[in-house]
Amino acid sequence: MFGGGGGGLNPRKMEQMMEQMGIDVEDIDAEEVIIRTDEYDLVFDDAEVTKMDARGQETYQVIGSPEEVEAGSAGGSAGGESDSDAGSSIPDEDVELVATRAGVGEDEAREALEANDGDLAAAVGSLE
Structure with a gap:
């Protein structure tokens, strides 16, 4: 055919x-x-x-x-950004919001969110 x-x-x-x-x-x-x-x-x-x-x-x-x-x-450090996001369920939008509100860098904001189980208000409060 x-x-x-x-x-x-x-x-x-x-x-x-x-x-x-x-x-x-x-x-x-x-x-x-x-x-x-x-x-x-x-x-x-x-x-x-x-x-x-x-x-x-x-x-x-x-x-x-x-x-x-x-x-x-698998993965990890190859992409740079994937290192900080690996295993993190914190949305990037939340990280940016906390960083802006608290006047800190995104790495510090992500750490605060992870320490406060993703609670935005608690993360901002812990950074002020």
């Missing part, structure tokens, strides 16, 4: 067909991919990542061999 004999389509013809159907394919130059589950993290170093956009529905394909590590232990 899709061409003769050789066991499939050549990649160029496949790409043309997908384009005609409105499917955009893009290779993503990923350094690391982390999939977090409740029980463990799957860490893919140097994975091949392909994004397919089929009329607004995005699908990501990750090709590689992951390393299974303890839940929540």
Whole structure:
């Protein structure tokens, strides 16, 4: 049905067909991919990542061999900001609000919110 004999389509013809159907394919130059589950993290170093956009529905394909590590232990210092946000359920908007109200930096505001279980008023009170 899709061409003769050789066991499939050549990649160029496949790409043309997908384009005609409105499917955009893009290779993503990923350094690391982390999939977090409740029980463990799957860490893919140097994975091949392909994004397919089929009329607004995005699908990501990750090709590689992951390393299974303890839940929540993957990532961390690579992005700078992810270090302070790791394991924190404090929304950034709350951190900014406390920092502005108390006239302190965001790191200090986040620490105050964490110490006060996310209570905005108590965090501001402890910083004044």
